[in-house]
Amino acid sequence: MLAIESSCDETACAIVDGFEVRASVVASQIEVHARFGGIVPELASRHHLTAIVPVIEEAMERAGVASFAELDALAVTDGPGLVGALLVGVQAARGIAAATELPLLGIHHMEGHIFSALLGDHERAARPFEPHLALLVSGGHSELVDVRGLGDYAILGATRDDAAGEAFDKVSKMLGLGYPGGPIIDRLAAEGDPAAIAFPRAMLSDSKNLEFSFSGLKTAVLVHIEEHGQPASRGHLADICASFQAAVVDVLVTKARRARARVGRRRIHVVGGVSANRGLREAFAAAAVADGFELEIPPLRYCGDNAAMIAAAAAARIAAGARPRVDVAASVALDDPRLSLS
């Protein structure tokens, strides 16, 4: 299977055999957008256009696939995402499909993230599907999803305002640290005291509420900077990062634990760009021991956007007999009926 992902700011192509990744190439546009402090959609589309063919060629070469004739199927992210960016990947995939007559499956970006937890873990991937809880945390999403089956997703809670990754990016910008903020704050947080500043944990007191809100936390960081000035020392900067990260992690872990208890699943998958966060990974590992649940977090290279996860979801859909179809949509929820297999 050859899969393409271009929904946001990474141009990616992967060649995957079942859950075995033969090649996963990701061309990041971070440098293009960094000086704007966020993604500029028009620039993203243009850079996808120039990157897409070399990225596909590189993936084929690394996988040792000499021609499209060696492939069985094609997959592409068809939403949600920036529409101009999505279209570049979709049109490339459609072109290959037209030339080869291979089946082409459109995959929901977040369904790809859900399946990313299985990549590189053959034992896990070989076991029969078991319903589980997924925490999806990326630059555009923060959701708790009950994964009842393939294409059968119940959204238990989502963010009312900013996504978790977006909060990392905005706080990083406030502190003048650069884009994307997640990895930078993650690194600095390791040097700081997470208890230095008591930042708010939104909506934690209501134990039934599985929604998230990160905009108040973002404002609290801004107020702290206004009151104390931009941190003059690396120590103070690290304390802000550690305290902010601890507040995000606390909310994500606490709500995921509650959600798992409510739906009665044995396993939690933590996926999406923010699942690379060290503080989050450690807190979930501790919670898994304390509560006795199984934890799946993808290897770091599959936390951020990549095409291998799109191939993994497509492989599962093909195995389940899904019809090949592509419906480009900038905005489509995981519980949209079009994802349903029935």
Ligand code: KG4
């Ligand atoms: O899944 P992803 O690559 O793209 C989207 O689908 O949005 O997620 C990107 C987000 C960004 O907001 C980035 O700052 C965040 O993931 N991120 C992190 C870390 N690495 C990436 N957030 C916290 N800690 C990290 N180590």
Ligand code: ZN
């Ligand atoms: Zn993503």
